Amino acid sequence: xxxxxxxxxxxxxxxxxxxxxxxxxxxxxxxxxxxxxxxxxxxxxxxxxxxxxxxxxxxxxxxxxxxxxxxxxxxxxxxxxxxxxxxxxxxxxxxxxxxxxxxxxxxxxxxxxxxxxxxxxxxxxxxxxxxxxxxxxxxxxxxxxxxxxxxxxxxxxxxxxxxxxxxxxxxxxxxxxxxxxxxxxxxxxxxxxxxxxxxxxxxxxxxxxxxxxxxxxxxxxxxxxxxxxxxxxxxxxxxxxxxxxxxxxxxxxxxxxxxxxxxxxxxxxxxxxxxxxxxxx
Numbered sequence: 001x002x003x004x005x006x007x008x009x010x011x012x013x014x015x016x017x018x019x020x021x022x023x024x025x026x027x028x029x030x031x032x033x034x035x036x037x038x039x040x041x042x043x044x045x046x047x048x049x050x051x052x053x054x055x056x057x058x059x060x061x062x063x064x065x066x067x068x069x070x071x072x073x074x075x076x077x078x079x080x081x082x083x084x085x086x087x088x089x090x091x092x093x094x095x096x097x098x099x100x101x102x103x104x105x106x107x108x109x110x111x112x113x114x115x116x117x118x119x120x121x122x123x124x125x126x127x128x129x130x131x132x133x134x135x136x137x138x139x140x141x142x143x144x145x146x147x148x149x150x151x152x153x154x155x156x157x158x159x160x161x162x163x164x165x166x167x168x169x170x171x172x173x174x175x176x177x178x179x180x181x182x183x184x185x186x187x188x189x190x191x192x193x194x195x196x197x198x199x200x201x202x203x204x205x206x207x208x209x210x211x212x213x214x215x216x217x218x219x220x221x222x223x224x225x226x227x228x229x230x231x232x233x234x235x236x237x238x239x240x241x242x243x244x245x246x247x248x249x250x251x252x253x254x255x256x257x258x259x260x261x262x263x264x265x266x267x268x269x270x271x272x273x274x275x276x277x278x279x280x281x
């Protein structure tokens with residue numbers, strides 16, 4: 001889904017529900033983005049502000065985790081479930097149409113919490129920060145736009161702005177992209193969360209040309225993938241094979257490696273891959 005379609009799917013009837021700066025907020029909820037890769041201006045804005053930050057992502061962006069009041073890692077692919085849990089929690093005291101109330105009542109929170117790795121206690125902690133705040137901003141990252149369930153993710157995020165007290169910031173969006181939408185929100189059931197078992201990489205923007213030849217991972221990833229720092233490898237994604245050099249980065253945590261690309265495509269950036277060491281000549 002392209003950015004403009006995602007913005008339309010947020011179903012906001014007023015352009016002032018969108019924000020393009022982090023200024024003026026006392027709580028920022030940042031989901032689905034690796035700011036030091038996707039939006040360094042956003043990262044700097046967050047670091048310069050004294051605002052409380054809730055950061056939810058599949059791995060730690062150390063530069064933002066250090067600034068965060070609350071950080072939690074969710075499972076790859078579970079972003080739709082995450083927003084269903086957040087929307088139900090944030091809007092529990094709001095006056096909602098019957099169809100939306102019924103939707104949240106039927107939500108299988110136990111399944112979503114277990115599969116997404118965002119537990120009930122964590123949701124309660126995030127909700128407490130939300131309830132305390134006067135001005136809330138939800139930053140919606142590129143992972144949400146490229147997700148196979150992007151439309152329903154947008155519908156759920158849009159409800160929080162529509163019936164709650166949050167404004168929305170789509171990473172990389174400009175005021176020209178924002179449109180008022182008069183469509184009603186029709187929610188779909190949250191799909192079963194797909195498992196990403198195996199060796200997982202995250203295709204992300206390269207910071208410089210040299211990175212396009214690298215696969216960057218943590219000590220945990222190194223063990224899981226059975227590779228060593230400096231190994232020449234090939235990374236197989238579906239039918240495509242990419243020659244890379246594995247570099248261990250001890251600032252990274254978890255078992256997802258970064259695969260920097262000059263230009264990422266619009267597909268969901270996580271892939272279960274096969275890694276093979278190149279034969280020594």
